[in-house]
Amino acid sequence: MKAPVIGSATSSRPAATTPNRPVRDYGKTWTIGPILIWMSALFLLPLILILGVSFFTRSSFGGIELPLTVENYVRFFDPLYFKILWISCVLAFFTTAICLVLGYPFAYIVARSPINYRNILMLLIIVPFWTNSLIRTYAWIVLLRTEGVINTILMQLGIISQPLPLLYNETAVLIGLVYTMLPFMVLPLYASIEKLDKSLLEASSDLGAKPVHTFWKVTLPLTAPGIMAGSLLVFIPSLGLFFIPDLMGGSKTVLIGNLIKNQFLTARDWPFGSASSIILMGLTLLFITAYILITKDKEGKELL
Amino acid sequence: MLGPMVELQNVVKRFGQHTVVHDLSLHIQKGEFLTLLGPSGCGKTTTLRMIAGFEHPTSGKVKLDGEFVQDLPAYSRDVNTVFQSYALFPHLNAYENVAFGLRVKKVAREEIDQRVKQALRLVQLEEYASRKPEQLSGGQRQRIAIARALVNNPKVLLLDEPLGALDQKLRKQMQVELKHLQKQLGVTFVFVTHDQEEALTMSDRIAVMNKGVLEQVGTPADIYDRPATRFVAEFIGETNLLTGTVKLRDSRRMLIDCGGMEVAAASLQLPENEKVTVAIRPEKSALSLAPVETGIDQLVQLPGRLTERIYCGGITRTVVTLPGGIPFVAVEKTDQLLPVNEGDELFVNWQPEHGVVLTR
Numbered sequence: 280m281k282a283p284v285i286g287s288a289t290s291s292r293p294a295a296t297t298p299n300r301p302v303r304d305y306g307k308t309w310t311i312g313p314i315l316i317w318m319s320a321l322f323l324l325p326l327i328l329i330l331g332v333s334f335f336t337r338s339s340f341g342g343i344e345l346p347l348t349v350e351n352y353v354r355f356f357d358p359l360y361f362k363i364l365w366i367s368c369v370l371a372f373f374t375t376a377i378c379l380v381l382g383y384p385f386a387y388i389v390a391r392s393p394i395n396y397r398n399i400l401m402l403l404i405i406v407p408f409w410t411n412s413l414i415r416t417y418a419w420i421v422l423l424r425t426e427g428v429i430n431t432i433l434m435q436l437g438i439i440s441q442p443l444p445l446l447y448n449e450t451a452v453l454i455g456l457v458y459t460m461l462p463f464m465v466l467p468l469y470a471s472i473e474k475l476d477k478s479l480l481e482a483s484s485d486l487g488a489k490p491v492h493t494f495w496k497v498t499l500p501l502t503a504p505g506i507m508a509g510s511l512l513v514f515i516p517s518l519g520l521f522f523i524p525d526l527m528g529g530s531k532t533v534l535i536g537n538l539i540k541n542q543f544l545t546a547r548d549w550p551f552g553s554a555s556s557i558i559l560m561g562l563t564l565l566f567i568t569a570y571i572l573i574t575k576d577k578e579g580k581e582l583l
Numbered sequence: 584m585l586g587p588m589v590e591l592q593n594v595v596k597r598f599g600q601h602t603v604v605h606d607l608s609l610h611i612q613k614g615e616f617l618t619l620l621g622p623s624g625c626g627k628t629t630t631l632r633m634i635a636g637f638e639h640p641t642s643g644k645v646k647l648d649g650e651f652v653q654d655l656p657a658y659s660r661d662v663n664t665v666f667q668s669y670a671l672f673p674h675l676n677a678y679e680n681v682a683f684g685l686r687v688k689k690v691a692r693e694e695i696d697q698r699v700k701q702a703l704r705l706v707q708l709e710e711y712a713s714r715k716p717e718q719l720s721g722g723q724r725q726r727i728a729i730a731r732a733l734v735n736n737p738k739v740l741l742l743d744e745p746l747g748a749l750d751q752k753l754r755k756q757m758q759v760e761l762k763h764l765q766k767q768l769g770v771t772f773v774f775v776t777h778d779q780e781e782a783l784t785m786s787d788r789i790a791v792m793n794k795g796v797l798e799q800v801g802t803p804a805d806i807y808d809r810p811a812t813r814f815v816a817e818f819i820g821e822t823n824l825l826t827g828t829v830k831l832r833d834s835r836r837m838l839i840d841c842g843g844m845e846v847a848a849a850s851l852q853l854p855e856n857e858k859v860t861v862a863i864r865p866e867k868s869a870l871s872l873a874p875v876e877t878g879i880d881q882l883v884q885l886p887g888r889l890t891e892r893i894y895c896g897g898i899t900r901t902v903v904t905l906p907g908g909i910p911f912v913a914v915e916k917t918d919q920l921l922p923v924n925e926g927d928e929l930f931v932n933w934q935p936e937h938g939v940v941l942t943r
């Protein structure tokens with residue numbers, strides 16, 4: 280058989296356009312300008328403010344005063360606060376893991392159902408979001424508390440004789456967090472599963488792979504960007520959500536989000552609250568950097 | 584074991600109310616290059632997918648190397664597919680794509696390496712083993728897809744319009760290569776295409792399908808020279824069709840009345856007044872300025888007027904309008920054109936046995 284050479288495999292880029300463009304690109308300024316103003320006013324300015332406050336000293340009446348200090352940061356490296364951070368990370372991790380385990384099959388079923396059902400199913404996930412999340416959390420309290428719906432029904436049916444302690448513990452917080460964060464997992468997962476070329480699954484089956492094998496070798500690797508994006512979207516807010524531990528964990532569960540909230544509203548220690556916020560933000564940035572390094576994939580960045 | 588490699592027995596496939604394949608029966612021999620040919624939507628791809636195991640027949644049986652497989656899933660069948668879109672795994676490099684099937688089957692590591700390298704050598708892409716699909720050209724992806732299928736030593740290789748996405752030149756080249764590959768390996772190929780030229784050049788046999796029905800199965804020469812139906816005559820190559828009714832018949836010849844024109848053809852067991860179509864290939868007909876002196880059973884001769892001449896390089900396609908306004912295409916050698924102009928009268932003739940009489 281004659282050896283044919285079909286093109287060159289390296290993608291040759293077209294030569295760059297003339298380097299010195301005489302006309303200045305005003306279009307760029309006009310399109311980026313508003314975003315720049317918006318980001319400065321609503322993101323950069325508050326961030327600078329928090330960063331600034333974190334170096335001040337708390338005044339006796341809850342305000343801030345000089346001298347500038349790093350004491351607030353040093354204070355955070357106390358085993359007590361570290362434990363809070365650790366528990367927060369563990370809870371956020373479990374929230375993410377449970378959301379993934381629940382969300383993946385759901386997203387898969389939705390993405391593989393007939394096209395006219397898909398929108399309805401996705402709507403079911405999104406509709407609860409039209410209600411305030413605080414109200415939805417109270418609804419969970421109604422369900423879970425000692426004289427709540429679940430306990431009442433179980434007692435009426437005679438399955439239990441004493442009400443189960445469903446509320447005001449870490450499990451309750453976990454339930455609340457999973458419930459609130461699930462859609463943030465499902466949406467990116469759905470997007471990446473739906474994009475998956477069905478002929479790749481057929482090719483895998485054609486090459487002798489049973490469905491389980493196809494899932495591990497083809498479906499999972501190809502939807503990894505969605506898994507990463509969804510995990511990040513669940514994990515990071517889970518660290519900071521304070522009202523769910525507040526309402527559903529009673530006073531027992533103090534998480535990093537609650538710590539920060541309490542510093543601002545209860546302890547009136549703005550500098551320490553700010554320092555804690557900055558540390559949490561630093562941690563978040565660390566996670567995102569790790570994410571980008573792991574998925575050096577165009578698709579992953581697209582989803583983020 | 585002797586007997587066909589693939590056997591379709593009265594296969595029917597319905598999607599909802601829509602019947603895509605009607606009662607199809609077909610035998611494909613061992614080592615044969617069989618092409619399923621037809622226009623888009625004729626059911627050829629569905630038929631292929633039923634052999635692959637991606638679709639299951641609504642009724643009927645599929646036999647593969649003597650065993651009924653119609654209820655088996657794709658992963659339990661000893662066939663492999665080259666997909667129209669290639670369907671290479673984007674997260675794996677060329678080597679791992681080819682190795683996929685062997686890894687699934689838990690073949691020993693050294694054997695995998697040896698077979699993958701051999702398969703890559705077969706398609707001349709050894710140096711591209713570490714490339715991801717996105718770093719390969721269309722033709723190279725095509726070859727990897729072929730290597731990925733062939734490395735498993737399938738009983739049958741199924742190809743679903745594999746050349747559709749390639750440009751004309753590459754397409755021609757791949758046609759030749761695929762044919763060589765098939766001869767070299769002796770693997771049974773089932774090839775789906777809507778391109779009749781591709782089918783004629785590559786196949787040992789062609790199965791022509793239309794609207795889910797198998798119209799004709801035969802060698803390229805059979806299909807071209809002796810089309811069984813009007814559809815086959817029209818779909819494969821260019822042809823002139825004259826419709827009429829049987830007027831006279833003896834043991835050797837019959838005379839067909841085509842709207843006043845009398846056309847002689849080889850005799851068939853047909854009753855008088857039966858409606859028939861006579862198909863004549865352009866290259867089987869000739870043109871003359873005056874009627875040729877011979878009997879009606881020696882040569883069919885029809886008068887007409889020159890309507891158009893289309894230059895096609897070495898040959899010229901000449902359109903003649905027959906009585907009743909029927910266009911008839913003949914072929915002339917470009918350097919031996921008859922000295923006539925548009926609108927001039929001339930005669931079309933062909934030997935009666937070159938007219939193929941079709942009843943459906």
